[in-house]
Amino acid sequence: MTHRDTNSLLDIMRREWAGDTYGVYARLRAGGPIHWDPLLRSWIVLGHREIVDLSRDNRLSGARISEFYEQLPAASKSDMKPLAEALSDMMLFNEPPRHERLRGMMKPVLTPRFVRQMRPAIQGIATALLNRLADAGEMDVIADYARPLSRDVIALLAGVPADARHLLDDWRGLLHEFFTQSTAEHGRIESLRAVFQQGLAQRRAGADGDLLEQLMAARKAGAAFTDDEIIANLLLLIDAGQATTTHLIGNAVLALMAHPDQADLLRDQPELLPGAVHEFLRYDSSVQFTTRIALADLEYGGHRIRRGDSVTLVLGAGNRDPRHYSDPDSLLVTRRAGDHLSFGHGIHYCLGAALSLVEIEAAIGTLLARTRQWRLLDENPPWLDSINFRFLTALPISFSPAAGRATELQEVTRDG
């Protein structure tokens, strides 16, 4: 890489900043809460207030698939067609009015009410994993605990049967696949499509009352979703819901290891957990930004954003905005952090928020109750090479099992 003296969001990838995402943000803030990043060729928005404002501005659009697709050379176009089609049917890459319709399809099964019904199952998964792990004294928090937990929850939600769950392993982000023009995931997507199609066919015959059943019921009630739309958005649930939650749990464990007093506080007062989950999300989110395209010229904060410009909303920087949070670089589980930006803001606000809050609470609550004296087995656990995803690729720790098997302790996790 050539020498340069401009600061850029891309610095996160430079060796000297490796892993120090928040140090990069602090440096970038000197350029103002919103400014043009010439290397990224995008506006970067770092302030909490500014991210909230711009997330609500309907002149900024999340529909960014077709533009990219249209400018591909013909040969790549045919390669990328299946992925482009699936992505274009996902709510995340659509704007009103289609966005509302697509989101409406999945919404009924991700309401807080529905998630409450899933809660015992989620707690059951966490407990079963720890029953296996607690006596070993060592684990990789990512591979042994967080990943199987979030995978099984998504499989449960999306109706992926046990014999097809391997299709959810080592999932690579579909958007990343698309932007790097990779066809590596085509086979898997086709297999999952077959699983979902079969699932929908069975539900047509009237089986149990899960997500697919509800989708079929909605269709009978006159909502005209095509199979393609349903399948694309099931893929989105897997894409958006698995690695994000897995790595949020990993980041939360790492944060608690750096703040042992906060871990002790949570062990003493598990009722603080629901609030602590928001603080984990604020403190170190697995997703650091999201991108929009300007559909029209707009003035904001003394800047002129032009039609066609890319705008990067750096959620992870807003979460550490010193104008919004006092002592932003400390993890304080008693903080009121519910207004963090890690789930985005506005119409695309994370549809899985209620579900992942429960997953994170069950994961961290159970781990705290069942184990103590956590120690890093690798002083510098490895981060994925990415400017957007704060994913630990492994988090090996040692610990001692909590005295007694303390099954009763898990009942402490609040009941919604």
Add this chain to the structure above:
Amino acid sequence: MNEAEWRLSVDRATCIGSGMCTSSAPEYFALDDSGVSRPLAERVAPDDALLDAANSCPVEAIRVQRIPDGAVLAPAR
């Protein structure tokens, strides 16, 4: 839904300012200066969009009640 009016409220201590209700039903909700949602009118004519907003709020901070008897119409339990 029938003719009676509905009462709309937001529990300000619970709302996390996700901006969902204010984006999906801007004629009923607005975020105030502290980033918390506030109903624009307390009494409103029945509208399914309100049930939808209350059922979708990630922290169930929105409540829709039937005026004469206070029955909670949403969020559904």
